[in-house]
Amino acid sequence: MDRGVRPAHPAAAPARGSRRTPSGVRLALGPWLFVLPYLVTFVLFRFGPAVAGFLVSLTNWNLMSGSGRFVGVDNYARLATDPQFRQSLLQTLYFMALTVPALVILGLLLAVLVNQRLRGRSVVRTAIFMPYVVMSTVVGVIWLWMLNTDVGVFNYLLSLLGIHGIPWLSDPNAAMPAIALTTIWWTVGFNMIIFLAGLQDIPPELEEAARVDGAGTFTTFRSITLPLLRPVTFVVVMLTLINTFEVFDQIYVMTGGGPGLSTLTIIQFMYYEAFQFYHVGYASAVAYVVLAVLVVLALIQRRFLARGDLA
Amino acid sequence: MTDHSKTARTILWRTFLYLGLAAVTLVALFPLFWMVSSALRPEGQILAYPPRWLPATWTLENFAYILGRFAFARWWLNSIVAAGVSTALVLLLDSLAAYAFARLHFAGQRVLYLVVLSMLLVPIQVTIIPLYMLFAQVHLLDSLPAVLLPTTANVTGVFLLTQFFRNLPGELLDAARIDGASDLRIWWHIVLPLSRPVLSSVAIITVVSSWNSFLWPLLVAYSDASRTLPVGIAQFFGGESGVSGSAPQFGPAMAAACLATAPVIVAFLVLQRSFVRGVALSGLKG
Numbered sequence: 001m002d003r004g005v006r007p008a009h010p011a012a013a014p015a016r017g018s019r020r021t022p023s024g025v026r027l028a029l030g031p032w033l034f035v036l037p038y039l040v041t042f043v044l045f046r047f048g049p050a051v052a053g054f055l056v057s058l059t060n061w062n063l064m065s066g067s068g069r070f071v072g073v074d075n076y077a078r079l080a081t082d083p084q085f086r087q088s089l090l091q092t093l094y095f096m097a098l099t100v101p102a103l104v105i106l107g108l109l110l111a112v113l114v115n116q117r118l119r120g121r122s123v124v125r126t127a128i129f130m131p132y133v134v135m136s137t138v139v140g141v142i143w144l145w146m147l148n149t150d151v152g153v154f155n156y157l158l159s160l161l162g163i164h165g166i167p168w169l170s171d172p173n174a175a176m177p178a179i180a181l182t183t184i185w186w187t188v189g190f191n192m193i194i195f196l197a198g199l200q201d202i203p204p205e206l207e208e209a210a211r212v213d214g215a216g217t218f219t220t221f222r223s224i225t226l227p228l229l230r231p232v233t234f235v236v237v238m239l240t241l242i243n244t245f246e247v248f249d250q251i252y253v254m255t256g257g258g259p260g261l262s263t264l265t266i267i268q269f270m271y272y273e274a275f276q277f278y279h280v281g282y283a284s285a286v287a288y289v290v291l292a293v294l295v296v297l298a299l300i301q302r303r304f305l306a307r308g309d310l311a
Numbered sequence: 312m313t314d315h316s317k318t319a320r321t322i323l324w325r326t327f328l329y330l331g332l333a334a335v336t337l338v339a340l341f342p343l344f345w346m347v348s349s350a351l352r353p354e355g356q357i358l359a360y361p362p363r364w365l366p367a368t369w370t371l372e373n374f375a376y377i378l379g380r381f382a383f384a385r386w387w388l389n390s391i392v393a394a395g396v397s398t399a400l401v402l403l404l405d406s407l408a409a410y411a412f413a414r415l416h417f418a419g420q421r422v423l424y425l426v427v428l429s430m431l432l433v434p435i436q437v438t439i440i441p442l443y444m445l446f447a448q449v450h451l452l453d454s455l456p457a458v459l460l461p462t463t464a465n466v467t468g469v470f471l472l473t474q475f476f477r478n479l480p481g482e483l484l485d486a487a488r489i490d491g492a493s494d495l496r497i498w499w500h501i502v503l504p505l506s507r508p509v510l511s512s513v514a515i516i517t518v519v520s521s522w523n524s525f526l527w528p529l530l531v532a533y534s535d536a537s538r539t540l541p542v543g544i545a546q547f548f549g550g551e552s553g554v555s556g557s558a559p560q561f562g563p564a565m566a567a568a569c570l571a572t573a574p575v576i577v578a579f580l581v582l583q584r585s586f587v588r589g590v591a592l593s594g595l596k597g
Binding site: 030032035037041042044045046048050052056110116120124127129130138142144145146148150153194248254256267271274275283294298 | 325329332338345361400403405408411412416420426427433434437438440441442445463466519522523525529540541544548549564567568571579583587591
């Protein structure tokens with residue numbers, strides 16, 4: 001996956017008839033005509049906004065009044081002491097703590113399970129992956145219904161175990177775990193698929209050789225399978241960290257950040273600052289803090305994978 | 312004796328594994344089953360406690376209700392148009408650009424490609440504020456073009472296609488060039504037909520991410536004329552608002568959920584292989 005990100009060297013190409021041909025002018029322009037249509041949308045809708053966002057973050061622009069002035073790094077300074085921003089950041093980390101380990105470990109266990117030579121395993125793979133293709137807002141609405149305090153099926157099942165009437169989404173302490181549970185159900189299939197691809201790349205002879213040498217299932221898994229899976233595991237961890245850090249949709253549908261502000265996450269904080277209070281300058285600073293975190297994660301990933309190559 | 316206990320252990324272990332398979336399948340599918348089962352029962356049975364697994368009487372009244380009371384068909388159509396147009400544009404623009412990046416040479420090519428790839432790091436969440444200001448500036452808010460245009464600045468597609476085009480056999484393209492074919496002809500007649508698998512992956516990724524996309528449409532689609540399914544569902548059936556807010560109406564909400572989910576599930580079941588490959592390639596988030 002990462003190998004691709006590094007620019008492959010343009011295959012030592014002999015004069016593929018660019019400048020030296022008689023119709024040199026046309027050919028030199030030609031490549032640009034291929035890139036140009038894409039480049040227009042790329043600059044307008046991706047690169048431009050990414051750069052503009054930083055400039056906006058240096059102003060106190062108000063979306064409602066349509067005015068503002070340059071304030072330097074004031075927005076960033078304010079963020080550092082804003083208790084609500086701090087709270088949203090901590091709650092995002094809490095959400096990640098609840099989901100990332102579960103998503104990674106469960107993803108791995110499920111991949112190992114559906115990789116066994118068992119009848120019907122492909123049906124099971126399909127079933128586990130299926131929730132992932134469902135849209136976020138539908139996931140939110142389904143779980144909103146299942147987690148309903150009085151008539152939800154989730155509390156009914158719990159009542160069979162003697163646990164009664166947990167107000168999942170209206171109790172500030174229960175809401176985030178409930179959203180985490182929803183998220184795990186929704187996205188664990190994705191991690192399973194990536195792990196499964198990694199497992200299938202391991203030559204079966206290696207594991208068989210270990211078994212012939214008398215190693216048990218668990219020893220084989222721990223000393224052969226897991227080490228060989230390390231690069232894949234790393235990719236899964238990174239992707240899961242990034243995706244959970246950017247969580248928004250299901251929370252918007254299920255609690256809107258509440259009750260109180262107990263499930264407000266960082267992207268939600270940004271969303272409300274920008275589109276409810278119209279503080280787009282301030283909200284842009286939040287966006288850039290988010291981006292900074294993502295860049296740091298990417299740098300860690302590069303370093304780790306580079307070191308892995310050397311080993 | 313040892314052989315005997317070994318077989319017994321194997322049988323026990325396999326039984327355990329099969330139980331595991333059954334359990335995870337049940338957990339994975341139950342919420343979807345519950346969505347369908349709830350959508351098909353009358354409102355009275357929705358609120359019955361303890362819940363019954365299947366409706367006592369089956370009904371389509373929830374479906375009739377959402378189709379009659381909301382512009383649901385319109386949201387559906389908007390979602391289809393947005394997904395269709397953005398996918399067509401992405402395939403066209405990305406494959407043209409990828410052809411230039413992979414098989415042509417021009418000044419600044421390397422740098423440009425790196426700049427494009429660097430945007431893989433920047434998620435939509437980071438760019439929505441300036442994007443919103445841009446569309447407000449040109450008075451395109453609350454329109455389908457606003458919903459779908461930003462999706463055409465797709466980086467994953469360019470990346471996947473460029474990688475694939477680079478690995479195409481050079482002799483074939485060179486031969487065509489010697490025969491006097493223009494780059495446009497080579498792109499259309501040779502490169503694209505050879506690239507069906509990766510093109511279908513990119514198409515699937517784009518359709519699904521457009522169909523499921525929420526945050527951006529939430530900002531720029533606020534009337535029925537431009538609202539897409541995820542937005543309509545969140546606004547009318549989500550926790551904060553309207554239908555389920557004061558008096559919960561979960562039946563209609565589940566019917567809406569069924570109608571919004573059915574096309575993706577069907578497409579997924581039919582195209583499973585390319586679906587999984589596409590999604591795994593891109594790390595796409597619903």
